[in-house]
Ligand code: PEP
């Protein structure tokens with residue numbers, strides 16, 4: 001149920017309504033908007049007292065009580081008609097400003113990471129990406145530098161001021177990864193690892209949730225619901241291509257996910273054209289399409305020497321191509337009503 005409170009409600013009135021929701025056997029999730037407080041109340045309406053009577057019992061406090069039809073409740077736009085934004089250090093993602101997250105697929109060395117960080121910053125990126133723990137298809141491929149990689153990311157943040165995003169692969173790494181990163185990336189291979197999602201949510205850090213390799217949009221939204229249900233409202237959905245019969249791309253990038261997620265949910269949408277193509281030569285076109293279709297941010301793999309990258313060499317763009325791409329994106333970002 002979605003309970004919208006009247007404007008200018010006192011803390012005492014808010015507490016009274018929350019107490020009543022809990023008393024009836026529901027878990028309240030409070031969403032504070034600029035003008036109003038909206039409460040998502042989760043519980044089994046068949047076995048608990050209905051919440052619909054809140055309107056008549058608390059007419060001075062409650063403006064409306066509406067059932068949410070979707071299986072994903074807190075993530076749905078029914079629960080929260082306005083767009084939600086995510087705060088990443090001093091940046092707001094999902095608002096007027098468009099963000100670009102860029103960096104190598106894997107952190108390989110200090111020199112590689114710092115060189116990339118400086119170049120992507122100079123080109124206009126605000127967030128540095130880099131994998132320290134890599135989910136490789138084969139156990140014989142480079143698995144990431146681990147803690148050393150996280151330390152290098154922290155060093156790059158210190159030197160450039162860029163925020164950082166890196167993947168969390170395992171529940172056993174939650175404390176270590178969240179100590180270093182500004183955004184936790186949940187990868188395509190883990191996006192329905194619900195225990196990992198819960199552990200990541202509990203850190204309170206912003207979560208970038210990739211779409212799984214073969215994930216339906218409803219499953220993706222429900223995976224996001226796990227994050228919200230565990231009290232973390234800092235969620236971003238990241239489309240990165242899905243598995244189909246097509247072989248010209250590694251993962252055909254589903255750009256239709258942008259307007260669909262925007263319609264179904266209030267959370268920001270990020271597009272990763274690098275995994276979602278697997279081809280450096282397609283990255284520019286995919287980025288332009290994503291911006292024009294209303295994405296809130298891009299996640300792009302950039303490497304000083306893609307031919308020698310330790311992972312995903314075919315899809316990473318060079319520092320020069322990245323700078324050119326950022327110049328080409330500027331007018332499209334403006335035309336899309338962003339900055
Ligand atoms: C990555 O970002 O390098 C990565 C492994 O992504 P995905 O989980 O989308 O495959």
Ligand code: MN
Pocket residue numbers: 105106275301311312
């Ligand atoms: Mn990669």
